[in-house]
Amino acid sequence: MILIGRLSSPFVRRTALLLDLLELKYELREISVITEQDTVRQYSPGGRVPVLITDEGTLVDSFAIALTLLDRHDPNARLWPRSGAPLAEAMQVLALCDSALEKSIAVHYERTRRPEALVYQPWIDLCESQAAGAIGALESRIASHVPTGDRLTYGDIVVATGLTFLIQLKASSFSPERHPRLEALRARCEALPAFAARMPG
DSSP: OEEESOTTSHHHHHHHHHHHHTTOOOEEEOOOTTTOHHHHHTTOTTOOSOEEEETTEEEESHHHHHHHHHHHHOTTOSSSOOSHHHHHHHHHHHHHHHHHHHHHHHHHHHHHTSOGGGOOHHHHHHHHHHHHHHHHHHHHHSOOOOOOTTTOOHHHHHHHHHHHHHHHHTOSSOOTTTOHHHHHHHHHHHTSHHHHHTOOO
16 A cells, blocks of 8 residues: 655544554655655546555545544554444544644644735634634543543544644644643653654654
């Protein structure tokens, strides 16, 4: 298999970690979605990463990739619940995390990709408040367990990589001091060898 995308993307990094956790062999091709868009579009019509090329076809979107891999390689639902209240809760955690990521990325692009005269502060304020709301909700509902090598779930991977990305982005929505439960989860995950091996350079 071939995983396309840079580990600086939390969506690519979470996919790489899931592949590692499932003990699936793959080649990582760190292609930039910003500077190598034409190359990315050869594999992903929407020009987004991650992309996973398998013997059975090409998969796009981190969650779609994850569900496919988990269906095939996690038959006992150890990494991701399959039904009932546990699945509903796992989906809500993922949705809140991704909402915070998407809104924080929108703020970053507004500030760094537009000419200064065209930056629209009310849009930034709205996105930052939406991201902060999602992180606040996540802090209040995140499961209070200790992720270890044998207890790590896909949800843990999603949240931990997302929070580390927000720190790297200097996003205002997440603060280790304001969100101690989330920071505890993030720190425990990042201390695991698997996470260290996939830390973006």
